[in-house]
Amino acid sequence: MKRLLLGTAMAMGLAGMASAEAHGGYKIGISNTVQGNGWREQMVCAMKAEALASGKVESLNIAHRNTDAAGQLEDIRNLIQAGVNAIVVNPSNSEGINSAIKEATDAGIVVVAVDQAVTEPSAYILSNNQEEYAYLGAKWLFETMGGKGAVVYMRGAAGAGADNDRDVGFKRAMAEFPEITVAQEVFTGWQQDQGKQQINDIIAAGVPFQGVWTSGIDNVIVDAFVESGAPLVPIVGADNAGFVGQLSSVAGLQGAAVTNPGSVGGAGVALAIQILDGQMPAEKTVLVDPAIWDNVSDEGKAKLAAAANPNLSPEWPVSVSIEGWTTYTMDQIIACKGPGE
Amino acid sequence: MMRLIGGNGWTIGLAVLLALLLVATKAIQPDFGPSGLDNLARSALPFALATVGMAIVVIAGGIDLSVAAMMAVASVTAAVLMDGASDGQAVFAVLAVLLLGLGMGALNGALIVVTRVPDIVVTLAMLFVWQGVALLILNAPGGGAAPWLRALAVGGVTLPGVPPAFTEWLPRGVVFLAVVVAAVWLPIRRSKLGLRFYAIGSDPQAAFRSGVSVGPTRIAAYAVCGLFAALGGLSVTMATGIGEPIPGPYLLASVAAVVLGGVVLGGGRGGILGPILAVFVLRTVRMDLTLLSVDPNVAAIVEGTIMVAVVMFGAVLATRGRRG
Numbered sequence: 001m002k003r004l005l006l007g008t009a010m011a012m013g014l015a016g017m018a019s020a021e022a023h024g025g026y027k028i029g030i031s032n033t034v035q036g037n038g039w040r041e042q043m044v045c046a047m048k049a050e051a052l053a054s055g056k057v058e059s060l061n062i063a064h065r066n067t068d069a070a071g072q073l074e075d076i077r078n079l080i081q082a083g084v085n086a087i088v089v090n091p092s093n094s095e096g097i098n099s100a101i102k103e104a105t106d107a108g109i110v111v112v113a114v115d116q117a118v119t120e121p122s123a124y125i126l127s128n129n130q131e132e133y134a135y136l137g138a139k140w141l142f143e144t145m146g147g148k149g150a151v152v153y154m155r156g157a158a159g160a161g162a163d164n165d166r167d168v169g170f171k172r173a174m175a176e177f178p179e180i181t182v183a184q185e186v187f188t189g190w191q192q193d194q195g196k197q198q199i200n201d202i203i204a205a206g207v208p209f210q211g212v213w214t215s216g217i218d219n220v221i222v223d224a225f226v227e228s229g230a231p232l233v234p235i236v237g238a239d240n241a242g243f244v245g246q247l248s249s250v251a252g253l254q255g256a257a258v259t260n261p262g263s264v265g266g267a268g269v270a271l272a273i274q275i276l277d278g279q280m281p282a283e284k285t286v287l288v289d290p291a292i293w294d295n296v297s298d299e300g301k302a303k304l305a306a307a308a309n310p311n312l313s314p315e316w317p318v319s320v321s322i323e324g325w326t327t328y329t330m331d332q333i334i335a336c337k338g339p340g341e
Numbered sequence: 342m343m344r345l346i347g348g349n350g351w352t353i354g355l356a357v358l359l360a361l362l363l364v365a366t367k368a369i370q371p372d373f374g375p376s377g378l379d380n381l382a383r384s385a386l387p388f389a390l391a392t393v394g395m396a397i398v399v400i401a402g403g404i405d406l407s408v409a410a411m412m413a414v415a416s417v418t419a420a421v422l423m424d425g426a427s428d429g430q431a432v433f434a435v436l437a438v439l440l441l442g443l444g445m446g447a448l449n450g451a452l453i454v455v456t457r458v459p460d461i462v463v464t465l466a467m468l469f470v471w472q473g474v475a476l477l478i479l480n481a482p483g484g485g486a487a488p489w490l491r492a493l494a495v496g497g498v499t500l501p502g503v504p505p506a507f508t509e510w511l512p513r514g515v516v517f518l519a520v521v522v523a524a525v526w527l528p529i530r531r532s533k534l535g536l537r538f539y540a541i542g543s544d545p546q547a548a549f550r551s552g553v554s555v556g557p558t559r560i561a562a563y564a565v566c567g568l569f570a571a572l573g574g575l576s577v578t579m580a581t582g583i584g585e586p587i588p589g590p591y592l593l594a595s596v597a598a599v600v601l602g603g604v605v606l607g608g609g610r611g612g613i614l615g616p617i618l619a620v621f622v623l624r625t626v627r628m629d630l631t632l633l634s635v636d637p638n639v640a641a642i643v644e645g646t647i648m649v650a651v652v653m654f655g656a657v658l659a660t661r662g663r664r665g
Binding site: 073079 | 380387476581583627
């Protein structure tokens with residue numbers, strides 16, 4: 001049995017080497033530490049689609065599992081061993097994986113951190129502007145509430161870099177509206193069930209509030225209002241397909257979706273390919289600015305209508321591409337196939 | 342000689358499997374060399390320490406579901422204490438964390454002995470308690486680690502007077518693991534306490550009738566497990582340079598390695614070397630799957646299948662051996 005195992009492994013290895021010799025092109029490694037989350041799945045599909053659409057990537061090595069920073073160190077070092085030209089990583093936190101990133105860049109591998117920043121200076125960073133994300137949504141919410149009242153502040157996961165950045169943006173908007181107070185502050189952990197339980201508790205407790213800001217756990221919040229029959233208040237969420245649908249279908253709902261494209265992963269692959277081709281970006285950090293689509297103004301309504309796509313999974317963000325960065329088609333990202341698949 | 346092989350057959354089998362996997366890795370990736378072994382040792386370290394702790398409580402007839410959560414408490418405590426501390430202060434931080442580990446483990450054990458609630462229930466409850474404690478200490482990844490501590494398990498061994506080509510193949514991570522495990526476990530294994538662990542795991546009533554005080558022995562086993570969990574947490578902080586309050590995937594991985602390592606879940610039988618080799622086998626499989634760029638969703642299935650296959654294969658061999 002051991003001989004069989006070894007034989008199979010060797011055969012697979014030889015097959016792998018043969019295909020590596022067959023074409024030219026870059027070998028790109030991907031490291032991601034959250035599996036089974038719609039946003040992250042879209043990110044990985046965008047990476048695959050961009051690698052395929054570019055025509056310059058020969059193969060992708062994807063390390064995609066639920067793990068901590070220590071596990072991500074292992075994954076990145078395995079990718080270094082696999083001899084990739086570039087690594088695109090969604091870091092589990094900003095400092096914990098610096099040592100492996102340094103080892104990769106020392107070995108001449110291009111490292112691009114997407115979605116969240118890392119503090120290692122040799123890495124390139126391509127991220128959604130999370131501070132602006134929170135600020136845009138909160139500002140719209142506070143204006144819609146008439147500049148006064150109490151808001152339920154439903155954050156993401158305690159300790160996540162993106163959550164900390166969003167908190168800065170939220171506080172910046174709070175400072176501009178002195179008559180706005182926080183009725184309740186909770187961490188949803190970016191989990192649908194947890195967020196729904198929390199809003200049900202808040203509604204049942206009878207805490208008065210005039211608006212809800214969510215960090216992307218949004219459609220279940222609307223569901224909770226509809227199911228409990230509680231009067232709707234303005235709700236801010238992300239551009240997840242489910243929530244975007246509710247913004248046009250739920251009667252009496254005032255809300256806004258702030259874009260937070262998972263396709264930033266595809267943009268990260270595009271940036272890595274550019275650098276490998278010798279085109280260095282002007283800055284090591286590139287921020288993608290979000291947009292806000294509300295269902296009150298005509299402009300917002302038009303954007304919501306344009307973004308709706310029944311073929312998308314309801315957990316996916318509807319903004320499937322990033323202008324100026326990604327080159328794949330809608331069909332390619334939905335197909336979720338990388339080079340050689 | 343034959344008796345030695347017979348008694349340690351499972352461990353030797355795992356060592357052979359590991360060697361074959363390393364040969365396969367070299368075949369997959371011809372550049373695989375000292376740096377690859379170093380990576381393997383560094384990534385295996387937290388898993389191996391958690392597994393040793395788990396193996397000891399399992400040998401003593403228990404189980405500790407809070408092992409990963411205790412690692413998180415140790416990791417954040419170490420990171421908070423070492424943040425901005427001098428090298429000398431960091432030594433005390435390490436000692437404090439090890440004592441904390443002993444204390445956490447002893448508390449787990451004491452609760453089981455005093456309340457007489459099953460170990461699986463108590464340690465499941467303590468899993469949540471220690472998770473909360475870790476978040477109280479540090480609500481977001483942060484803190485620091487002393488550079489000398491971080492360097493302890495990095496790179497290959499160098500000996501004065503010996504050309505590095507001979508010694509670079511032995512990663513410091515492996516030496517670190519061997520030293521730590523030998524320093525803690527060997528004295529226990531060779532003392533009465535070690536015998537008592539096996540005795541209460543094998544048959545607590547018989548142990549009691551032979552004069553073993555079962556309660557204190559059980560508490561001691563959990564305390565040693567807590568100590569290894571603290572070492573595991575320290576190794577996470579050594580690897581990342583920070584403390585992370587959310588526990589990593591060490592609980593199920595340690596139970597898996599204990600089983601794969603030939604420790605009987607009912608207690609009383611098995612050793613420490615087997616589970617450690619099992620950790621390296623599982624890490625090497627993970628590395629090979631990445632090197633082969635196997636679909637990540639399939640990789641988890643492959644890992645699980647290999648585990649079941651090896652354990653079943655071992656069971657078949659064991660039954661055949663008994664018949665013959």
